[in-house]
Amino acid sequence: MADGAAAAPCADPDIGTQAKRQRRTRGPSLDKTAQTRQQIAEAALAEFVECGVTRSTMERIACRAQVAKGTLYLYYPSKDELLRGVVEHALRHSAVYQPLRRRKGETVRAFLRRSLLPTLEAVDSSERGMLARLVLSEARHAPELARLYKELAFDAWQNYVQDLLALAVKEGELRTRSVSRSAQLLASPFWMALVHNNLLASEGSQKLALKPLVELLIDNLFAGTAGDNAAVKRQ
Numbered sequence: 001m002a003d004g005a006a007a008a009p010c011a012d013p014d015i016g017t018q019a020k021r022q023r024r025t026r027g028p029s030l031d032k033t034a035q036t037r038q039q040i041a042e043a044a045l046a047e048f049v050e051c052g053v054t055r056s057t058m059e060r061i062a063c064r065a066q067v068a069k070g071t072l073y074l075y076y077p078s079k080d081e082l083l084r085g086v087v088e089h090a091l092r093h094s095a096v097y098q099p100l101r102r103r104k105g106e107t108v109r110a111f112l113r114r115s116l117l118p119t120l121e122a123v124d125s126s127e128r129g130m131l132a133r134l135v136l137s138e139a140r141h142a143p144e145l146a147r148l149y150k151e152l153a154f155d156a157w158q159n160y161v162q163d164l165l166a167l168a169v170k171e172g173e174l175r176t177r178s179v180s181r182s183a184q185l186l187a188s189p190f191w192m193a194l195v196h197n198n199l200l201a202s203e204g205s206q207k208l209a210l211k212p213l214v215e216l217l218i219d220n221l222f223a224g225t226a227g228d229n230a231a232v233k234r235q
Contacts, residue, residue: 036067036071036075037075037085037089039065039066039067040062040065040067040072040075040082040085041085041086041090042065042127043064043065043066044061044064044065044083044085045086045089045090045127045130045134046064047060047061047064048083048086048134048138049130049133049134052137052138052141052142053079053083053134053138053141053142053145054138054141054142056079058072058073058079058082083142084148086131087131087145087152088152089127090126090127090128090130090131091128091131091152091153093126094128094157095115095116095118095157095160096157097156098115100114100115107168107173108164108165108168108171108173109168109174109218111164112161112164112165112168112218113215113218116186116214117211117214117215120190120211120214129194131149132190132194133194135149136194136195136198154187157187158180158183158184158187161183161186161187162179162180165183174222182221185217186214186217188217189210189214189217190210190214192208192213193207193208193209196208
């Protein structure tokens with residue numbers, strides 16, 4: 001009887017083993033998954049900037065991210081997929097991918113300033129700045145990087161701004177001969193500042209401030225100044 005009583009709790013000897021196996025195969029939590037993905041993307045971006053895309057290896061990136069090589073391939077099975085993950089991660093704070101909405105009574109001009117200026121102001125010291133510098137230096141040797149950046153950053157930003165400017169025209173806030181060229185004009189300070197601050201400026205010299213340039217362009221564009229009209233005509 002004593003023996004029977006002892007055996008009752010585990011009539012099926014595999015039950016305990018199955019429960020343990022289920023716990024082991026449940027996988028990491030969503031928070032852990034996101035954290036690991038971020039860890040890998042940040043390490044890969046740093047490696048790409050330091051060594052170049054073509055010279056970077058998955059093994060070195062795994063080491064830098066402090067994960068097993070198998071874990072890296074689990075999240076990103078190829079370097080092209082990792083490259084896309086890096087671009088998406090670096091752009092996650094861009095105004096284009098933020099769920100901002102216009103406030104009640106807010107003009108398109110005010111919303112444009114509120115959505116663009118904070119991200120532009122911090123771009124030089126952010127991962128988006130690192131990514132843009134990487135594109136400038138590596139696009140010729142890594143065409144997939146250039147393609148991804150054009151798709152996810154340049155074109156997405158242009159479409160976002162163009163849609164806002166078209167809305168401003170519709171609501172009577174803006175008059176322009178070309179919405180698409182006005183959107184291109186608003187993008188120009190970003191590349192000007194990037195090239196100047198990273199390629200042309202000498203060490204210790206004052207950097208070109210991006211935010212005031214964009215503010216001035218927005219003000220001129222919506223004010224319909226002579227300078228803005230002349231710029232549109234030249235395009």
